[in-house]
Amino acid sequence: MVLPVKRWFAIAFLVSAIAITQTTALAADDWQIIKVSGHDYLSVDNISKFYGLAAEVVSVGGKTQLETVRSPLEFVRGSREVMINGARSWLCFPIIENDGRFLVSRTDLAKTIEPLLRPQRVPNAGKVETVVLDPGHGGHDKGALSRYGSEKDFALDVARTLRPLLQAKGLRVIMTREGDYFVPLEVRAQIANAARNSIFVSIHFNATNDDPNATGFEIFSFTPLGAPSTSDGAVAPSSLSTQPGSAVDAQSMALSACIYHSMLGHIPEFDRGIKRARFAVLRLTKVPAVLVEGGFLTERGESQLIAKKDWRVKLAQAIGAGVESYVALGVKKQPPMLVADYRRENKSPPVEFVAPEADSSLLDLLGDSVALSPLPTPAETPLPVPQQQPPQLPASLESAVIVP
Ligand SMILES: [Zn+2]
Numbered sequence: 001m002v003l004p005v006k007r008w009f010a011i012a013f014l015v016s017a018i019a020i021t022q023t024t025a026l027a028a029d030d031w032q033i034i035k036v037s038g039h040d041y042l043s044v045d046n047i048s049k050f051y052g053l054a055a056e057v058v059s060v061g062g063k064t065q066l067e068t069v070r071s072p073l074e075f076v077r078g079s080r081e082v083m084i085n086g087a088r089s090w091l092c093f094p095i096i097e098n099d100g101r102f103l104v105s106r107t108d109l110a111k112t113i114e115p116l117l118r119p120q121r122v123p124n125a126g127k128v129e130t131v132v133l134d135p136g137h138g139g140h141d142k143g144a145l146s147r148y149g150s151e152k153d154f155a156l157d158v159a160r161t162l163r164p165l166l167q168a169k170g171l172r173v174i175m176t177r178e179g180d181y182f183v184p185l186e187v188r189a190q191i192a193n194a195a196r197n198s199i200f201v202s203i204h205f206n207a208t209n210d211d212p213n214a215t216g217f218e219i220f221s222f223t224p225l226g227a228p229s230t231s232d233g234a235v236a237p238s239s240l241s242t243q244p245g246s247a248v249d250a251q252s253m254a255l256s257a258c259i260y261h262s263m264l265g266h267i268p269e270f271d272r273g274i275k276r277a278r279f280a281v282l283r284l285t286k287v288p289a290v291l292v293e294g295g296f297l298t299e300r301g302e303s304q305l306i307a308k309k310d311w312r313v314k315l316a317q318a319i320g321a322g323v324e325s326y327v328a329l330g331v332k333k334q335p336p337m338l339v340a341d342y343r344r345e346n347k348s349p350p351v352e353f354v355a356p357e358a359d360s361s362l363l364d365l366l367g368d369s370v371a372l373s374p375l376p377t378p379a380e381t382p383l384p385v386p387q388q389q390p391p392q393l394p395a396s397l398e399s400a401v402i403v404p
Contacts, residue, residue, distance in 0.1 A: 051073070203294065261325070
């Protein structure tokens with residue numbers, strides 16, 4: 001087996017990294033790895049200091065105050081739930097309390113917190129030539145049903161509406177299906193994998209038998225190596241999954257953040273969060289990939305909204321603005337707009353996702369890659385970022401897989 005060697009190397013590297021930071025007293029990246037039952041954790045305090053951000057741990061009851069985010073990082077005690085920059089997200093592992101300190105798994109620092117908090121720092125984020133839009137289901141597979149229609153039709157309509165919006169931004173768009181027919185899941189992934197510098201956006205609507213009142217948006221990207229999915233019950237690090245992860249975990253998370261903040265910021269829906277799953281289309285795609293759930297067909301009010309064409313246009317515009325925000329990460333290495341920024345912007349005269357007339361001579365001159373109009377800079381809508389940008393996470397943390 002090759003793995004143990006790599007693991008020992010990782011441990012050795014980590015130990016030396018800690019030794020160096022201690023002797024040179026680099027305050028910002030003074031990571032204190034805490035071992036609990038053989039697994040690596042970092043304290044909420046440590047994370048807060050590194051990012052220069054207020055972080056707090058609230059009790060479970062605190063999560064009912066959905067609209068009041070007090071800190072950029074708000075962990076829920078004993079839970080996997082965390083508010084990051086005003087949007088709900090789900091850690092791979094619950095935070096634990098140990099010796100009076102709250103601890104977050106090293107996997108989550110590297111795979112969840114860092115890419116969601118600083119998507120602009122994710123290597124190759126925003127490198128997009130082609131957007132592969134994947135309207136879920138089709139043909140015999142109707143998906144979820146409401147009294148107004150089926151998921152396959154609503155998803156296709158959103159994708160069709162979204163396509164010209166993205167094309168107007170200079171992006172190439174491929175649809176995994178153009179009409180009402182079924183495309184095997186592996187074929188959908190192959191389409192994305194065959195396109196150069198592509199991202200994959202799968203569009204679905206939700207359904208549940210458990211709770212007729214369930215509502216809201218959620219977005220999924222592939223579960224990292226060694227971690228459980230958000231819907232998995234067993235979430236202790238001792239029940240490590242051995243299923244492989246993805247080489248583009250961080251880019252997918254950055255894409256999730258950009259699209260999800262835009263969706264929530266444009267449409268006042270319940271925030272179910274940024275989640276992980278091993279859905280086939282996410283597992284089989286080798287490119288940054290997300291699966292959007294645009295509301296519940298099993299809830300009366302939401303199914304009525306989804307059935308309205310103008311609401312679906314709004315959803316398509318919001319996803320489009322999110323994709324644009326992701327693409328902008330590759331152009332300007334600045335933080336993307338957050339849910340609060342979009343909401344603020346929408347209170348003033350509503351800002352439409354209007355495609356400017358493309359000046360073809362300019363496009364020819366500059367090429368596709370710069371044909372994207374810049375987003376309003378986050379400088380206009382101040383973010384709670386520290387004065388000094390904290391440094392990159394040490395490589396030893398970034399490559400985090402829990403070292404047993
Ligand atoms: Zn579906």
